[in-house]
Amino acid sequence: MTEVRYGIIGIGNMGAGHARSLIEGKIKGAKLTAVCDGMPAKRDWAREQLAGVAVYENAEQMLESGLVDAVIVATPHYDHPQEAIRAFAKGVHVLIEKPAGVYAKQVREMNEAASVAAKEGLKFGIVYNQRTNPLYRKLRDLIAAGELGEIRRTNWIITNWYRSQAYYDSGSWRATWSGEGGGVLINQCPHQLDLWQWTIGMMPTRIRAFCHFGKHRSIEVEDDVTAYAEYENGATGVFITTTGEAPGTNRFEVAGTRGKIVIENDEMTFWRLREPEPDFNARNTESFATPECWKVDIPIHGTSSGHPGIIQNFADAILHGTPLIAPGEEGIHGLSISNAMHLSTWTDGWVDLPFDEALHEAELNKRIEASSVRKAETAGKPADLTGTY
Amino acid sequence: MTEVRYGIIGIGNMGAGHARSLIEGKIKGAKLTAVCDGMPAKRDWAREQLAGVAVYENAEQMLESGLVDAVIVATPHYDHPQEAIRAFAKGVHVLIEKPAGVYAKQVREMNEAASVAAKEGLKFGIVYNQRTNPLYRKLRDLIAAGELGEIRRTNWIITNWYRSQAYYDSGSWRATWSGEGGGVLINQCPHQLDLWQWTIGMMPTRIRAFCHFGKHRSIEVEDDVTAYAEYENGATGVFITTTGEAPGTNRFEVAGTRGKIVIENDEMTFWRLREPEPDFNARNTESFATPECWKVDIPIHGTSSGHPGIIQNFADAILHGTPLIAPGEEGIHGLSISNAMHLSTWTDGWVDLPFDEALHEAELNKRIEASSVRKAETAGKPADLTGTY
Numbered sequence: 012m013t014e015v016r017y018g019i020i021g022i023g024n025m026g027a028g029h030a031r032s033l034i035e036g037k038i039k040g041a042k043l044t045a046v047c048d049g050m051p052a053k054r055d056w057a058r059e060q061l062a063g064v065a066v067y068e069n070a071e072q073m074l075e076s077g078l079v080d081a082v083i084v085a086t087p088h089y090d091h092p093q094e095a096i097r098a099f100a101k102g103v104h105v106l107i108e109k110p111a112g113v114y115a116k117q118v119r120e121m122n123e124a125a126s127v128a129a130k131e132g133l134k135f136g137i138v139y140n141q142r143t144n145p146l147y148r149k150l151r152d153l154i155a156a157g158e159l160g161e162i163r164r165t166n167w168i169i170t171n172w173y174r175s176q177a178y179y180d181s182g183s184w185r186a187t188w189s190g191e192g193g194g195v196l197i198n199q200c201p202h203q204l205d206l207w208q209w210t211i212g213m214m215p216t217r218i219r220a221f222c223h224f225g226k227h228r229s230i231e232v233e234d235d236v237t238a239y240a241e242y243e244n245g246a247t248g249v250f251i252t253t254t255g256e257a258p259g260t261n262r263f264e265v266a267g268t269r270g271k272i273v274i275e276n277d278e279m280t281f282w283r284l285r286e287p288e289p290d291f292n293a294r295n296t297e298s299f300a301t302p303e304c305w306k307v308d309i310p311i312h313g314t315s316s317g318h319p320g321i322i323q324n325f326a327d328a329i330l331h332g333t334p335l336i337a338p339g340e341e342g343i344h345g346l347s348i349s350n351a352m353h354l355s356t357w358t359d360g361w362v363d364l365p366f367d368e369a370l371h372e373a374e375l376n377k378r379i380e381a382s383s384v385r386k387a388e389t390a391g392k393p394a395d396l397t398g399t400y
Numbered sequence: 401m402t403e404v405r406y407g408i409i410g411i412g413n414m415g416a417g418h419a420r421s422l423i424e425g426k427i428k429g430a431k432l433t434a435v436c437d438g439m440p441a442k443r444d445w446a447r448e449q450l451a452g453v454a455v456y457e458n459a460e461q462m463l464e465s466g467l468v469d470a471v472i473v474a475t476p477h478y479d480h481p482q483e484a485i486r487a488f489a490k491g492v493h494v495l496i497e498k499p500a501g502v503y504a505k506q507v508r509e510m511n512e513a514a515s516v517a518a519k520e521g522l523k524f525g526i527v528y529n530q531r532t533n534p535l536y537r538k539l540r541d542l543i544a545a546g547e548l549g550e551i552r553r554t555n556w557i558i559t560n561w562y563r564s565q566a567y568y569d570s571g572s573w574r575a576t577w578s579g580e581g582g583g584v585l586i587n588q589c590p591h592q593l594d595l596w597q598w599t600i601g602m603m604p605t606r607i608r609a610f611c612h613f614g615k616h617r618s619i620e621v622e623d624d625v626t627a628y629a630e631y632e633n634g635a636t637g638v639f640i641t642t643t644g645e646a647p648g649t650n651r652f653e654v655a656g657t658r659g660k661i662v663i664e665n666d667e668m669t670f671w672r673l674r675e676p677e678p679d680f681n682a683r684n685t686e687s688f689a690t691p692e693c694w695k696v697d698i699p700i701h702g703t704s705s706g707h708p709g710i711i712q713n714f715a716d717a718i719l720h721g722t723p724l725i726a727p728g729e730e731g732i733h734g735l736s737i738s739n740a741m742h743l744s745t746w747t748d749g750w751v752d753l754p755f756d757e758a759l760h761e762a763e764l765n766k767r768i769e770a771s772s773v774r775k776a777e778t779a780g781k782p783a784d785l786t787g788t789y
Contacts, residue, residue, distance in 0.1 A: 163645060168555060170655070175680070178687040219608065221628055221636070228681075237636055239610055239626055247610070247626055249638060256552060256655050257680075258671045258693040266559070266645050273649075282647045291564070291646075292617075298570045301562045304647040 015104075015326040018045040018079030020070045020094050022053050025108050025138075026085030030061055032319045041326040047073040070094055074101040081106060081134070081329060083322070087184065088191055088198075089113050092121035095135070095339070099128035106136040106325045109201040111342025113192030114375055115350050116368040118343045125339055135339035136325045141202035142209065142336050143316040146274050149309060150265070151210045153272065153281070160269030160287050162211050165240075165248035171259030172199040172252065179230050186230035187384040192375060194232030195254045196222075196349040203263075204345035205337075207250060211265060214344060215240035215248065217363045220352035227255025231382060238352045250352075270304065281307040404493075404715045407434040407468030409459045409483050411442050414497050414527075415474030419450055421708045430715040436462040459483055463490040470495060470523070470718060472711070476573065477580055477587075478502050481510035484524070484728070488517035495525040495714045498590040500731025502581030503764055504739050505757040507732045514728055524728035525714045530591040531598065531725050532705040535663050538698060539654070540599045542661065542670070549658030549676050551600050554629075554637035560648030561588040561641065568619050575619035577767040583621030584643045585611075585738040592652075593734035594726075596639060600654060603733060604629035604637065606752045609741035616644025620771055627741045639741075659693065670696040 017033055019026045026046070033043035046057050047067035057066045067073040070082070074097065081104035084094045092112045095105045105125070112118040125135040141147060153159055172195060184190030191197055196204070208214050220238035227234050234255055240248040253259075262275040270283040284291070285303040316323070320336075327333035351362040354371045406422055408415045415435070422432035435446050436456035446455045456462040459471070463486065470493035473483045481501045484494045494514070501507040514524040530536060542548055561584060573579030580586055585593070597603050609627035616623050623644055629637040642648075651664040659672040673680070673691045680691040705712070709725070716722035740751040743760045 164559070164640075164642070166557060166640065168653070170553070173690045175684045175687075175689060177685050177689070181687045219610070221608070221630075223636075226634060235636070237628055237638060239628065241610075245612075245615060247612075247624070249626060249640065251553075251555065251638065253553070255677075256660075257673055257677050257691045258660060260653065260660070264557070264649065271645075271647060271649065284646055288644075288646050295564045296566050297564075298567045300564060300566070302646045
């Protein structure tokens with residue numbers, strides 16, 4: 012293969028963006044050959060805008076066409092796993108949009124299918140484009156190399172996801188248990204929930220979370236979350252998010268035995284201890300002494316390559332065996348944290364990780380059943396973007 | 401009365417500092433007339449350093465002498481309430497060091513005695529000298545005046561309390577249940593726990609806290625705390641502290657319906673919304689619109705007057721009826737939060753405020769009884785500052 016023929020499943024906001032990147036030739040060694048969408052209006056758009064690209068009503072037809080080597084799954088969150096599993100079964104590479112799915116159990120099934128597909132050489136990726144951000148790449152690099160020592164504490168305040176009621180009213184599927192399966196954790200925060208564990212290289216071992224549902228807006232899912240996490244090495248972490256705050260904050264702090272790194276306002280600051288804190292503590296004899304600390308300017312090179320960067324990397328992986336920036340199997344990590352935060356709130360208690368995925372699914376289904384927003388009313392309807400609130 | 405005759409109960413580190421301020425004439429309308437301390441070495445120090453000041457073995461003798469109009473209580477934390485109650489009974493004004501005490505029940509008894517004493521015109525203050533910091537005074541002023549709107553979220557990361565093992569080894573009473581009744585919450589954080597509620601004018605209604613005991617150091621009390629709080633108006637808060645981190649952070653963020661204020665690095669930044677967020681939300685019709693936000697420079701005047709400022713204010717209150725910066729009765733607020741954080745950890749669950757003070761006292765006593773550090777070994781011994789770790 013010298014060129015990857017991409018198909019896109021679902022050409023809503025995200026899918027349409029990926030389609031544009033491909034037809035504008037931004038992805039080397041790749042072209043867009045087909046798209047599919049269940050909504051006639053979307054297919055009309057595709058026929059008008061995507062010259063030379065085959066348009067199908069559903070993924071089965073597109074996969075049967077033999078026109079695609081790889082698909083990008085850009086459907087509603089719930090459908091990502093089933094679309095991926097179907098594509099793998101047809102021998103097609105799969106790049107899924109985030110989140111990997113809505114509940115870990117379905118994502119685990121997708122990962123199992125990907126594991127089988129991998130034996131046939133099929134690639135599996137996820138559009139975690141924030142992993143191309145040089146700040147977070149540098150943070151991961153520094154931590155992996157031991158420059159921050161052992162991690163002791165993390166704190167991410169990510170509250171600059173302001174969404175008004177008009178946003179929520181712009182699509183009847185938005186912020187519903189049946190349509191999205193969650194709120195700020197599922198829709199806005201998948202990138203941060205991925206980076207929270209990807210940068211430090213550790214998953215929490217247990218979580219106690221406090222989600223508030225429809226606190227700031229007239230919605231049924233969470234729009235305000237504070238979560239506390241503990242890690243196997245004794246480290247602790249806090250993750251705070253909301254869509255109800257303006258101007259909000261995006262500040263990620265990581266403290267280790269070798270100092271502290273803060274990423275805020277698109278800048279990294281590294282406070283570096285001259286010697287590891289435990290070494291200082293072991294030799295120090297003065298009551299009020301503190302370790303010598305240097306404020307260090309770390310060079311950050313490059314820019315985020317964004318969504319096109321992930322699609323390029325996926326094509327390169329297929330064509331040249333380039334390592335994936337975001338292997339699809341890793342989507343379960345951030346989603347598991349998100350699920351555990353829901354479950355902790357619903358049970359008003361600790362959730363150990365790995366958690367009881369069947370219990371989580373059952374609790375989620377209870378909320379879908381109890382929802383005042385019926386699935387029948389929302390399924391398959393186009394998003395209304397007029398914002399009539 | 402034209403001059404307040406101060407006596408100091410306990411002339412350890414804090415008491416000796418207050419004594420110096422008084423004999424150096426830093427406090428107008430006040431003089432130091434007497435001190436008392438149970439330890440001979442401290443009394444020897446006083447006789448050498450404090451010319452013309454009467455030195456007593458205990459507070460009873462000092463109070464009987466008739467030489468003092470007001471006392472500053474600078475004993476170990478546990479003894480603050482009993483010393484205050486005794487002084488009130490002798491018709492003497494009382495200024496206590498922080499924390500008000502170790503457990504809310506004893507502090508409530510002190511407050512009741514102060515309430516009776518107030519009818520005789522006796523003043524009651526607490527050395528919350530951080531309330532003289534112009535940054536926190538300005539924050540309180542802005543919030544009280546409604547400039548931040550309704551409070552929605554608070555976040556205080558106060559982890560720059562680095563203490564090495566040498567510090568903890570410098571006094572056998574340090575960081576023990578019997579000697580101090582707690583760790584970083586009781587010894588290092590009383591100021592922040594006071595400011596956390598004083599600046600925003602709200603106490604939490606419930607707390608879920610995660611204290612870690614002896615995590616970073618060989619001690620029996622907490623040296624690492626993450627706490628989550630909820631307030632009556634629906635606001636949430638997080639308070640994080642540890643003595644095990646270097647260089648640590650001191651960052652207090654308060655978000656309201658009118659914007660956000662951050663105090664960090666001795667600076668205040670105010671992000672001010674042009675209109676209140678709820679008003680924007682009510683009229684907005686665009687899906688991704690956000691309220692206009694201004695970054696505002698707020699003038700901060702003056703400097704912290706510190707401990708001398710509080711002693712001066714207390715003298716002024718006695719002489720001229722000047723309002724107290726820190727009324728003693730308010731010491732129970734920060735201490736209650738601290739107690740609730742302990743109790744939440746001990747019971748591994750929510751603690752509603754006001755909390756069960758008898759339960760808290762019983763749980764504390766269990767830990768004193770179970771302690772490997774016997775009270776008999778520590779009581780009355782001078783602090784060993786040689787740091788032999």
